[in-house]
Amino acid sequence: MGLRKAGVLGATGSVGQRFIQLLSNHPQFELAVLGASSRSAGKKYKDAVDWKQTSLMPAAAGEIVVSECTVEAFKDCDVVFSGLDADYAGPIEKAFKEAGLAVISNAKNYRREKDVPLVVPTVNSEHLAIIEKRVKDAAAAGQKRPGFIVCISNCSTAGLVAPLRPLVDKFGPIELLTTTTMQAISGAGFSPGFPGIDILDNLVPYISGEEEKIEWETKKILGEIADDGNSVKNLSDDEIRVSAQCNRVAVSDGHTECVSVKFKNGAPSIDAIKQCLRDYQCEATLLNCPSAPKHAIHVLEEQNRPQPRLDRDRDNGYGVSVGRIREDPVLDVKMVILSHNTIIGAAGSGVLIAEILAAKNVI
Ligand SMILES: NC(=O)C1=CN([C@@H]2O[C@H](COP(=O)(O)OP(=O)(O)OC[C@H]3O[C@@H](n4cnc5c(N)ncnc54)[C@H](OP(=O)(O)O)[C@@H]3O)[C@@H](O)[C@H]2O)C=CC1
Numbered sequence: 001m002g003l004r005k006a007g008v009l010g011a012t013g014s015v016g017q018r019f020i021q022l023l024s025n026h027p028q029f030e031l032a033v034l035g036a037s038s039r040s041a042g043k044k045y046k047d048a049v050d051w052k053q054t055s056l057m058p059a060a061a062g063e064i065v066v067s068e069c070t071v072e073a074f075k076d077c078d079v080v081f082s083g084l085d086a087d088y089a090g091p092i093e094k095a096f097k098e099a100g101l102a103v104i105s106n107a108k109n110y111r112r113e114k115d116v117p118l119v120v121p122t123v124n125s126e127h128l129a130i131i132e133k134r135v136k137d138a139a140a141a142g143q144k145r146p147g148f149i150v151c152i153s154n155c156s157t158a159g160l161v162a163p164l165r166p167l168v169d170k171f172g173p174i175e176l177l178t179t180t181t182m183q184a185i186s187g188a189g190f191s192p193g194f195p196g197i198d199i200l201d202n203l204v205p206y207i208s209g210e211e212e213k214i215e216w217e218t219k220k221i222l223g224e225i226a227d228d229g230n231s232v233k234n235l236s237d238d239e240i241r242v243s244a245q246c247n248r249v250a251v252s253d254g255h256t257e258c259v260s261v262k263f264k265n266g267a268p269s270i271d272a273i274k275q276c277l278r279d280y281q282c283e284a285t286l287l288n289c290p291s292a293p294k295h296a297i298h299v300l301e302e303q304n305r306p307q308p309r310l311d312r313d314r315d316n317g318y319g320v321s322v323g324r325i326r327e328d329p330v331l332d333v334k335m336v337i338l339s340h341n342t343i344i345g346a347a348g349s350g351v352l353i354a355e356i357l358a359a360k361n362v363i
Pocket residue numbers: 009010011012013014015016035036037038039040041069082083084085086088089106107108153154155186187188189190191192341342345346
């Protein structure tokens with residue numbers, strides 16, 4: 001198959017700019033359509049966007065004229081990535097799905113729908129089987145491929161679940177979990193963007209809705225596909241209790257989390273935990289997806305790591321760093337996790353999900 005046509009909704013934003021960066025010169029996808037608000041539509045991308053990435057804007061993308069976020073503009077896309085402001089994503093993504101388009105979304109609007117997979121591609125790509133089944137069922141009935149939405153998780157949740165998954169697989173359920181996050185300002189988006197005056201020489205101990213999202217989404221991502229194959233069965237509150245406290249800090253990219261966990265079946269040794277994380281290989285790596293990290297998890301031994309500026313780009317931002325793994329005198333084990341919030345926490349996850357779907361001939 002030649003290059004698949006990719007569209008990006010919300011192309012001018014924090015997540016949208018990452019999509020442009022990751023999809024330019026991609027071996028499987030070509031940037032075909034870029035959409036944003038009517039403030040941007042009709043302008044060349046380079047004139048509409050306030051580019052804030054540390055690499056130069058890809059020249060070809062800069063020449064694309066931004067479209068309105070309509071089905072008509074995106075109808076020829078094989079896959080549509082959404083970095084839309086959640087205030088507007090709901091009806092737009094629904095219309096795209098109903099028109100038969102494949103939508104991979106960063107917005108929160110459909111994450112809680114039972115038949116919408118909520119996927120961190122290095123963690124629970126098996127949940128994409130819900131979409132695979134729907135596509136196969138339609139083909140068997142002689143129908144064209146149905147539209148669908150796959151959601152990417154909240155960015156802090158993505159970093160958190162990355163090491164949890166292999167730990168649960170090897171040592172059994174985690175029953176208690178606390179996380180305290182220190183989140184980068186790029187997570188607050190670019191329109192209007194987090195005010196410098198509020199974050200310089202400061203820390204803000206509140207991010208609207210974030211704690212609830214981490215506490216809920218973790219249970220869906222670590223859940224299993226229901227017996228009917230059409231939905232996800234979340235872990236119950238009795239199976240795992242999650243407590244999150246979220247802070248905004250003066251970091252450009254990269255969310256750091258201080259995490260403590262208690263295992264239901266007793267504490268594994270620290271060495272066994274490190275080995276388990278080092279051995280973990282995600283499906284995307286095994287499928288040789290072009291953006292898959294060589295190591296989905298990097299175990300760091302230095303006392304003072306991970307640090308956002310030094311460690312966020314491991315495996316091009318698709319790898320999650322875990323350091324300071326040690327005994328916790330209250331729960332069992334504590335650690336510090338660092339993940340790139342707009343790569344594995346957002347646009348990169350979208351691209352990797354699309355690569356997995358391409359490997360499985362869904363798109
Ligand atoms: N930043 C992050 O780390 C993460 C963000 N997310 C989620 O991803 C989504 C995008 O976030 P982020 O990139 O930070 O946000 P930004 O505020 O940076 O970007 C929002 C985008 O939405 C577009 N937009 C705004 N209003 C409309 C409208 N009425 N119709 C069409 N397009 C519109 C904007 O276009 P214009 O420039 O023309 O106004 C812009 O492209 C959100 O849902 C967010 O919650 C998820 C995980 C991590």
